[in-house]
Amino acid sequence: MTATRTALAWEYSPAPEATDHIRLKDRYGLFVGGGWRDAEAYEPTINPATEEPLAEIAHAGTAEVDAAVAAAREALPRWQRLPALERGKYVFRIARLIQERARELAIVESLDGGKPIRESRDVDVPLAAAHFFYYAGWADKLRYGLAGREVGPMGVVGQIVPWNFPLLMAAWKLAPALACGNTAVLKPAETTPLTALLLAEICQEAELPDGVVNIIPGDGSTGAALVRHPDIDKIAFTGSTGVGKDIQAATAGRDIGLTLELGGKSANIVFDDAAVDQAVEGIVNGIFFNQGHVCCAGSRLLLQESVAEEVVEKLWRRMGLLRVGDPLDKNTDVGAINSAEQLQRIEALVDAGEREGATRRTVACTLPERGYWFPPTLFTDVAPAHRIAVEEIFGPVVSVLTFRTQAEAIEKANASAYGLAAGVWTDKGSRALAVARGLKAGVVWQNTYNQFDPASPFGGYKESGFGREGGAAGLRPYVRLT
Numbered sequence: 001m002t003a004t005r006t007a008l009a010w011e012y013s014p015a016p017e018a019t020d021h022i023r024l025k026d027r028y029g030l031f032v033g034g035g036w037r038d039a040e041a042y043e044p045t046i047n048p049a050t051e052e053p054l055a056e057i058a059h060a061g062t063a064e065v066d067a068a069v070a071a072a073r074e075a076l077p078r079w080q081r082l083p084a085l086e087r088g089k090y091v092f093r094i095a096r097l098i099q100e101r102a103r104e105l106a107i108v109e110s111l112d113g114g115k116p117i118r119e120s121r122d123v124d125v126p127l128a129a130a131h132f133f134y135y136a137g138w139a140d141k142l143r144y145g146l147a148g149r150e151v152g153p154m155g156v157v158g159q160i161v162p163w164n165f166p167l168l169m170a171a172w173k174l175a176p177a178l179a180c181g182n183t184a185v186l187k188p189a190e191t192t193p194l195t196a197l198l199l200a201e202i203c204q205e206a207e208l209p210d211g212v213v214n215i216i217p218g219d220g221s222t223g224a225a226l227v228r229h230p231d232i233d234k235i236a237f238t239g240s241t242g243v244g245k246d247i248q249a250a251t252a253g254r255d256i257g258l259t260l261e262l263g264g265k266s267a268n269i270v271f272d273d274a275a276v277d278q279a280v281e282g283i284v285n286g287i288f289f290n291q292g293h294v295c296c297a298g299s300r301l302l303l304q305e306s307v308a309e310e311v312v313e314k315l316w317r318r319m320g321l322l323r324v325g326d327p328l329d330k331n332t333d334v335g336a337i338n339s340a341e342q343l344q345r346i347e348a349l350v351d352a353g354e355r356e357g358a359t360r361r362t363v364a365c366t367l368p369e370r371g372y373w374f375p376p377t378l379f380t381d382v383a384p385a386h387r388i389a390v391e392e393i394f395g396p397v398v399s400v401l402t403f404r405t406q407a408e409a410i411e412k413a414n415a416s417a418y419g420l421a422a423g424v425w426t427d428k429g430s431r432a433l434a435v436a437r438g439l440k441a442g443v444v445w446q447n448t449y450n451q452f453d454p455a456s457p458f459g460g461y462k463e464s465g466f467g468r469e470g471g472a473a474g475l476r477p478y479v480r481l482t
């Protein structure tokens with residue numbers, strides 16, 4: 001059964017972010033050894049809100065991956081020998097330059113990825129700068145952060161980032177790697193390479209020594225070549241569990257560091273003593289932030305039976321107020337789906353939800369004619385075995401399940417192959433702590449959701465991967481201790 005609600009017609013005047021000051025190049029090459037190189041092949045990157053090409057982007061093949069790894073290897077001894085305080089200054093400079101170019105980076109992130117400008121401006125870009133600031137501070141304190149032991153870098157690190165937080169994921173990976181004295185080869189996602197390439201420009205502006213950071217756009221085959229390169233000392237990957245497993249198999253038996261930050265199907269648990277209106281805002285932020293393209297999205301909403309009806313009705317009403325459309329409009333809450341492929345995946349899972357008997361409600365809003373869009377959607381009457389309760393949808397779709405007792409809430413929340421994050425909504429601190437202890441999730445938020453801080457480690461259990469990014473724990477994968 002499908003129900004729809006027409007978005008309430010709140011009259012907002014359009015508030016588009018100006019783009020006339022953005023100067024994208026027609027074509028971006030590979031950033032290798034501190035300079036730009038031509039590639040054998042180029043592919044356009046598309047604005048998912050308009051389907052218009054934004055620029056031609058180099059596609060790194062095997063020989064180009066080799067060149068990038070060789071440049072990183074050559075740069076390593078000098079970078080490693082640099083006094084830690086000096087390394088920290090470079091990392092700090094990158095943070096300052098991100099701040100200086102914040103507006104441009106936010107606009108390009110929204111153009112290339114489809115996320116609302118409000119989010120790229122207020123979350124992605126400031127957090128990316130914050131990560132560089134945070135790890136700049138660690139560069140000369142590694143011995144203290146790591147139990148007083150002698151600390152050396154892993155060496156040349158290969159880093160593969162996804163399309164949902166392109167600049168932020170690059171920052172999560174590069175900032176600790178550089179602070180610890182590693183050199184890096186970073187591969188951005190095929191659909192969102194632009195802010196990583198602007199970050200390459202920032203590395204040049206910061207006068208980072210040549211070859212310390214190399215950025216090579218491409219597709220899955222580029223990532224696969226990087227993973228299999230024999231001269232890589234560590235791989236850091238964020239993306240799907242399927243590719244994560246492939247990487248784990250490809251690196252098995254090699255003396256190589258590996259961290260995998262993979263998918264999730266995170267439970268957002270609302271108890272009957274929670275402040276319901278506040279919880280509804282948290283549920284909305286948990287699932288509709290970045291169109292639900294969030295590995296820790298609160299996509300499984302677990303409601304205590306006694307408040308389930310009230311929460312669902314309030315949530316449904318609130319969903320009708322979400323403004324879906326132009327990512328560059330400052331009033332937009334839900335932007336474009338990142339790619340045609342991702343839209344197809346969302347549609348297939350939503351169809352499966354209906355076929356399996358769940359009740360679908362989708363906000364009926366006027367969507368732009370071009371581009372990739374999916375309106376906010378809520379499923380009730382969801383059984384734990386339904387695909388929409390089990391699989392990562394990675395879109396603006398929330399599945400509601402119910403529970404009666406605290407023990408049942410914990411059991412249902414943990415009944416997932418994933419274990420990335422969870423939310424607990426309750427008035428009682430003791431209950432929040434008890435539930436958090438019972439949850440097999442890397443991050444548990446209480447009475448809030450999707451809060452990030454560079455000092456706070458992030459990562460998963462089970463099929464959500466292993467290793468932590470952020471905080472002092474995020475240094476550990478980038479160092480060898482002696």
Ligand code: NDP
Binds near residue numbers: 222227262342
């Ligand atoms: P992928 O795991 O394919 O992409 C993540 C990154 O890995 C991209 O840079 C990608 O390159 C690269 N890559 C792809 N194949 C390989 C490979 N064999 N070896 C090394 N690197 C590779 O995710 P998708 O983009 O296909 O998204 C599929 C699903 O994954 C989504 O629907 C979502 O459920 C989940 N996902 C989870 C993310 C998370 O943060 N946990 C992030 C992104 C997706 P390229 O993009 O150029 O192909």
